Amino acid sequence: MAEEIIEIRTLAHAVTENGKPFIKVKGGKYSKFGVKAWPDNLPEALLGYESWEIGKEYQPITGIKHAVVQDGKKVTKFLP
DSSP: OOEEEEEOOEEEEEEOTTSOEEEEEEOGGGTTTOEEEOGGGOOGGGTTGGGSOBTOEEOOOTTOOEEEEETTTEEEEEEO
16 A cells, blocks of 8 residues: 655545535645545545535635645545
């Protein structure tokens, strides 16, 4: 499993075609399409993201500036 750390440019509340919510993280080489962060990997500062407008991009939350991306597919954790 390859992991890399990216600097977060934006965060957005998104929903899969099956209705499962997640956060789309954009930054680094994932700035165009982003990578998924599932609710079970979110830090406390991002809980409540479901109240965000779907599809609207938000600036990174204070204290959360980087994300660890696994295999170019999903975020496994967030870092300062």
